[in-house]
């Protein structure tokens with residue numbers, strides 16, 4: 001019989017050699033406490049810990065696993081690609097095919113540049129906007145997360161929100177000075193910023209639907225107003241679809257909400273099918289400013305990696321209308337079950353959704369911005385989270401993260417989630 005691995009000991013060992021024991025802060029269970037699940041493998045709707053214990057997974061690798069874990073079609077594509085070589089540092093046909101698949105789903109993506117992470121995609125988009133406009137300042141929204149480049153860490157969501165940090169040490173005052181932070185869903189505040197500094201602003205960057213302070217849908221017309229204001233002042237609009245792209249629908253949020261029409265868009269997560277791949281795309285005349293054609297430099301030894309592009313092509317090819325219909329349905333069912341359980345236990349809560357993307361706030365008022373998101377009972381979330389985990393349902397370990405479903409979440413997975421909810425709701429109520 002295999003020896004049982006003591007994960008508390010493994011976590012202690014990890015912390016000795018890796019800061020916080022993790023390769024990305026959100027994994028560390030910092031705000032919920034306890035020992036993270038050390039994953040040994042993952043298949044379909046489940047992750048299995050190093051001792052083989054299965055958990056229904058509502059993290060889905062923080063979004064990429066739209067088809068569930070280790071989908072045979074994706075794994076086979078990667079296996080076949082691996083036989084031909086792991087990295088070439090040269091152009092490939094697969095990059096062209098994946099770029100064409102992206103443009104087929106998102107027509108404004110006239111040209112595409114591949115990178116390895118969402119952070120690189122947004123960082124490059126900002127540089128490109130500055131290069132295109134000759135302006136220095138950028139505007140971001142409080143609670144939005146666009147990865148961990150210096151300029152974008154101010155008032156950021158995700159792990160920065162979870163840890164309650166205003167930003168990050170190590171970012172120079174100069175780097176931060178060019179970032180203007182505006183409250184989300186406040187178009188009037190943005191208009192004031194443009195009135196005061198419009199000629200210096202290179203771009204506004206926004207998550208198409210913020211999902212890194214919990215899910216905060218844009219108020220009706222908000223994204224269109226961003227388009228109007230940026231256009232009026234000669235600034236670019238960058239829509240970050242790293243999290244929503246190819247997840248909330250075949251064309252991402254841009255395919256659902258009309259009228260945004262950004263200059264640049266960023267993709268990550270689903271587009272790489274679980275492999276390190278992300279992309280920056282947009283209007284050809286702006287993309288043509290990228291090196292080697294234009295003067296804005298961007299590069300990457302592993303950019304457009306053949307295994308990652310193979311996984312991306314397989315994922316986008318397999319993600320058909322049935323997949324999106326299924327994810328929409330199971331997402332709606334989980335949202336309804338969570339609402340029922342928390343209501344029955346008299347736990348103040350609000351479930352917010354944009355398409356199949358949703359999160360649960362432990363407060364009873366709607367959340368329109370980061371200030372609202374922070375005013376929730378994170379302790380109730382902590383109790384809820386652990387009661388779900390004890391029943392082998394794995395939620396994102398933070399009250400500020402979205403929950404993710406996949407086409408592999410079948411009736412059996414749903415039943416396990418629904419069965420676990422009443423006890424977790426009672427635990428949340430027991431303040």
Ligand SMILES: Cc1ncc(COP(=O)(O)O)c(C=O)c1O
Pocket residue numbers: 116117118119120122145146147148207212240241242243268269278
């Ligand atoms: C909206 C958004 N943009 C950018 C990023 C950064 O992507 P990555 O973690 O791949 O650097 C993330 C997630 O991490 C994200 O959710």
Ligand SMILES: N[C@H](C=O)CCC(=O)O
Pocket residue numbers: 024025026027062145158159212243401
């Ligand atoms: N919220 C982040 C991505 O969307 C979580 C992923 C990470 O930073 O590790």
